[in-house]
Amino acid sequence: MARAVTTRRKSLNTVLAWAVGLLIFFPILWTILTSFKTEAQAIASPPLFLNFNWTLENYAIVQERSDYMRFLWNSVIIAGGSTILGVIIAVPAAWAMAFVPSKRTKDILLWMLSTKMLPAVGVLYPIYLLFIRLGLLDTRGGLVVVLMLINLPIIVWMLYTYFREIPGEILEAARMDGASLKEEILYVLTPMAVPGIASTVLLNFILAWNEAFWTLNLTAVDAAPLTAFIASYSSPEGLFFAKLSAASTMAIAPILILGWFSQKQLVRGLTFGAVK
Amino acid sequence: MATQHSRSVARLMMAPAVVLLLGWMLVPLTMTLYFSFKKYLPLRGGDLGWVGFDNYVRFVSSSSFWPAVQATLVIVGGVLVITVILGVLLAMLLDQPMWGQGVVRILVIAPFFVMPTVSALVWKNMFMDPVNGLLAHLWRFFGAEPISWLSEASMTSIIIIVSWQWLPFATLILLTAIQSLDSEQLEAAEMDGAPPLKRFYHIILPHLSRAITIVILIQTIFLLSIFAEIFVTTGGAFGTRTLTYLIFQRVLESQNVGLGSAGGVYAIILANIVAIFLMRIVGKNLDA
C-alpha cells in the first residue's frame, strides 16, 4: 500500500527536485541559449539570459565551415555499427555465463573488464601502425571494430547481469517441451531479455558516440565523426563562445534527443546487477 | 542443469567474445612491451635499438612520476566520493513522490549524453573563464574577486567537470536500487519511530551497498583513463598531470615512444592493482 503523502510534502519534494534538476541541466541550457546569441551578446556583462536578439547566424557559420551532416552520419554509423556488432557477439557469451556458469565465469567477466583499463594513449602508436598495415586508417569499419572492442566488456557485463535475473525454471520448462537451444534463445529468452538488451544498446551507443580519443586520432575525412567536428571550434583568435555553443549543441543534440526519448528503456535496464 | 554438452556449447558461445578481447588485449600489450624495451624516438629515426629496462627506470625516477600517480588517485577518488554521495542523495530525492518526475529525471541524466570534449570546452570557456565566465559574473555579483578556476583551483575544477558528467550515471543506478527497496520494511521502521537518519543507516544504506560498489567499479574503470577533460582545460599544468596525461606527454609531446610505452605498462599495473582491490569487494557482492 502506498503511503499517504501530504500535498505539502509533495510540493516541497517537487520544488527541491526541480531546483536540483535545473542546476544540473544548467550548463547544457546555457550552451543552447548562448548558441542563439551574437558573439558580443555571448560575453555581455551582466550575462543575458533570455533578453537578447535570437539569431541563427552561428549555426549558419558552423554549417558553412564544416559539413555537419557528414560528421553526423559517421557518428551514427560508427556508434550504431559498433553497438550492433558488440551485442551480436556479447549475447551468446552473456547467455553462456548466466545459464551455464562455471567456477571461472566470474574470473572471465572480471578479466574482460580489466581490458578496459589499458590506457589508450599508451597504445596509440601500436594501434596506429597496425591500422596502417591493415589499411584501416580513416575507415568507418576500423573504428567500428575498435569501439566495439572497447565497449564489449561493458556489454557482456550488462547482459550477463540482466540474463541472470531471468529465472532458470522457465528455460527448463521450455526444454521439457522439447525446445532446442536455438529456439530456447530465440523464443523464450530473447523476448524476456528485450528490455535489458535495449538499455545495453542505448548505453553503448552513448559511450561509442562520445568516445573522443580513437575517433579523433584514427580518422581524417571519410570516417571523421562529431568528436572531430568539435575539435576545431575552440577558436585561437577572437570571440568564439557563440560559435562554440552552436557547434556543441549540434554535436550533442542528436544523442540528447535520443536519450530523452528512450530514457525509460535506458533506466530500466541500467542496473549492472545492482538490484537483486 | 549443466551437462557436459551444454558446457561445451557454452564455451563455444563465449569463444568469440573471449578470443576478440584476448586479441585486443594481447596485440597492443605485446607491442607496448616490445616498444618499452626499445629506444624508440620517431623524430630521430624511429627504432634505435634495445635498451633493457632503461625506460622503466627513467619513467619512475622522473620527478613527474609520483605527483602524476597522486593526481590520478586524487581525481578518481574525488569524483567517486562526490558522485556517490550526491548520487545517493539525488536518488533518494527522485524516489519521492513529486510532480513532473519524468522531466526532472531527464534534466538530471542529461550531462551523461554530453561528449567529454564538449563538456570540457563549455565548462572551461563559458563557466570557468576568469573574465567572461558565468562563475566570474556570479562572484562579481556578490562582490567577490573572480577565481581563476583552472590555475588557482585546478584540481577542484577538473573534479567538478568530471563529477558533473558522471553524477547522472551514479544517480540512475542508485535510483533503480532504491526503487527496489521494500517499502513495507521502511514503513515498519517509520512506525517503530526510527528517526530518518537511523532509517537511512540501517535500512537504505545496506540495501544500496551493492549498487554503490558497482558504481565505484564501473566509474573507476572510466575515470582512470580520463584524458579529454585535462587536455582541453589545463593541458596538464597546475598539478593536474595524471598518469594517463604523463604518458601522453611522453609519447606525443616528447615523441619518446619507448618511454611512453614503459609508462603505459606502469599504468596497466596500477589499473590492475586498483582493479583487483575493487573486484575483491565487488566479487563478494556478486556472489551474495
Place this chain on the structure above:
Amino acid sequence: MYLKHALRAATALTFVATAAAHAQSITIATVNNGDMIRMQGYTDKFTEATGIDVEWVTLEENVLRQRVTTDITTKGGQFDIMTIGMYETPIWGANGWLVPLDGMSAEYDVADILPAMSGGLSHDGTLYAAPFYGESSMIMYRTDLMEKAGMEMPEAPSWQFIKEAAAAMTDRDADINGICLRGKAGWGEGGAFITAMSNSFGARWFDEDWKPQFDQPEWADTLNFYVEMMTESGPAGYATNGFNENLSLFQQGKCGMWIDATVAASFVTNPDDSTVADHVGFALAPDTGLGKRSNWLWAWALAIPAGTQQEDAAKQFIEWATSKDYIELVAENEGWANVPPGARTSLYENPEYQKVPFAKMTLDSILTADPNNPTVKPVPYVGIQFAAIPEFAGIATQVSQEFSAVYAGQQTVEEALAKAQAFTAEEMEAAGY
C-alpha cells in the same frame, strides 16, 4: 589474414563510394586560425580552376600537432598537405619526410618570399614548406592611455620603459591593466613568449654543449622581472592567458599594452571587433640593451608529406594558396588589412598595403628577428622562441607549466627554475645529448 580481408571488405564500400565521386581530391590538415578558415572559403575558386577537389581537416592547434606528427612519423599517409610551423619544418625536412618545394613556376616567384621566412622553412637550403602567413611579435599599445599617462612610446623601447609605462597606465578602478602578456602553459603559448623575452635578457636554453641554462642568473632575471611587472600591472589570472585571452582583453579596452604576434594588429585595429581600434600604436618588442630584442619569428606554412599519391595536385594547391594572386584575391574581397601578412616581400612594396597602419612595424619586426643567432651568447640551436630539435616541444611544454605555476602563485621562481633545470637535463640525457 582472414581478419584483414574481412575488415577490408567491410570498408571497401566506403572507399569505392569516395573514389568514384571525385576524380582527384587532396586532403589538407590545417589549423583553425581565421586566415586558414578564410582560405577554405575561397577553395571553390581553386577547384574551379584546376578540377581538383579539396577535403579539409580543420583542427585546433594542439590537436592538429598531435594528429600530423603521429601521421608523419608512422607514414600513415592520411594527408596530402599539412599545415605546420617553423618548428616542425626543418626537423621533418631533415628526416626526409617532406617533399622539397623546388621547381615552382616562374610566376610563383619563390625569391619573393621574405628571406627570414624561407630561411626558417628550409633545411640545408631546400625549401620544405611555403609560408601561408608569417609573423614576428611587437608591442601594441593604447595611444590614448599612453598620452593620459604623460609618456611617449619610443619606436624601440626598453623593458624598463615598458615596466614604468605599464605601472603608469594601470588603473584598477577603471579595469585597465597596464600590460597584458601570455602566461598560459604550452610551448607555443606562454613558453614562446617567455623564451623570446629571455633572449633580450641574455638568457638561453642551452649552452654550446647542450647543457640547460636555467640555473644561470639571466633566467632568474627574466622571470623575476616578468612576474614583478605582471603582479604590478597585469590582469588577474594571467597565468591562464594565451594569445586569444589577451586579444579579447585588449579589444575590450582592458589593456594598456600588449606584446604579441604581429598578426594581431589587424584584429585590434578592426572596428568591427575592437572597441579601441582608433587608438592603437605599434612599436618594436622591447630589449635590455644587450643587442637582442624580445620578438620572435613564426610562420604557418603548407608542406607536402613524402609518399603522398597526390604530389602534383598538392603542389598546385600550395602554389595557389601562397601566391601573390591569392593575396590579391583576399584584398579585393576583404580589404588589404585582412590579407595573410608576413610571407612576401612584394606585399610590403605594394603602395596599397603600405597604407595599412601596422604594415611597416610588422616588416621591421620580422626583419630584426634572426633565428640563426637568436641569443646574446652563442647557442647550438636554430630558432628564437624555440630550439629546432625534436625534444623541444615536450620539454618546453613542461617547463612552461612550471613557469605558469609561478604566475599562479603556486611556487617561487627559484623552485620553478630548479625543476626546469632538472627536468630538461633529464630529458636531454634521455635523448642522448
